[in-house]
Amino acid sequence: MDYFGSEVTRLIEKLSLLPGIGQKTAQRLAFHIIHMPEDQVEEISSAMVSARKNVRYCACCCTLTDRELCPICASPSRDHSTIMVVETTRDLAAYEKTGKYDGVYHVLHGAISPMMGIGPSDIRLKELMTRLKGDVSEVIVATNNSLEGETTAMYISRLIRPSGIKVTRIASGVPVGGDLEYIDEVTLLRALEGRTEL
């Protein structure tokens, strides 16, 4: 497929390394990049290299950040005694977007999955346990509502319970705007089990 000359072909090839970017999308992106202002291309390119170089894990909550402590862990206005445990930094971002949660987080970078050979020691659980030695009143487990997420939640609750710290799990049920007719049975049963008084 070298009908463009090697530079274009190389760019397409390199862009295909990114997740969810196939041959067609890579081609579309490549042609766009070639037509972009040169300084914009340089900005994207340097943002990539510099983020890859400087981003590391927050020393406290293990999220991705370019500082020793992430902005959330460093903020005095957050409630540091409430820790929400999430699987990925993207899940953290999702809760931050609600703008209503003022506790802190702990990012596991994965979930326990015997099928995939991921055990408790492969995710950031040790770091979580270390944090619990401080002044913590509640751990909210917000792992995904999947087999792995549920397994991880169960494991965490058993691990923490002896310490007397309150462990909670985010609710499972019908999503807002969800039409009962189209919701699967398991979710419907979960919603029934988790019903609250009006």
Added chain:
Amino acid sequence: MDYFGSEVTRLIEKLSLLPGIGQKTAQRLAFHIIHMPEDQVEEISSAMVSARKNVRYCACCCTLTDRELCPICASPSRDHSTIMVVETTRDLAAYEKTGKYDGVYHVLHGAISPMMGIGPSDIRLKELMTRLKGDVSEVIVATNNSLEGETTAMYISRLIRPSGIKVTRIASGVPVGGDLEYIDEVTLLRALEGRTEL
């Protein structure tokens, strides 16, 4: 949204400049890039900058390439007397993938669109007319089957006809594997008009 620290936020922002990459996809790409091997990130980044710097238009067919003449125009094994006119370099790539066309191309970089204020002088028509002074036996118009593509095809055929060079248009009809039941009426009529003897 600066809960990651500025490096991650900046990368997400810069990636969102690319077409079809929204906030969510940019975030997914950014986290992937941060976890990629450092040399791979540098390769993608330098491919972008270098392609943007070195890619230009082929002096003959106006496609994008990093040489004076693109590999197709420079190839002695192609039939240089047959020119296929396409709207974009992506369309050229689509026909090259068939592997069956051995003529050369001419890339217009657009189509005539009175609605969008794009006239004949805004696309690479002058360059096409210059090429026709050479030894050309057929011009195949392969612009899109849209209002703009059809307008452009019509315009080109009127422009070239006086010179006596054969001008053809790619066929319009039912796509291979297409089920008649689900094909729109205009296409069905086109297919009927364009019927050929068996």
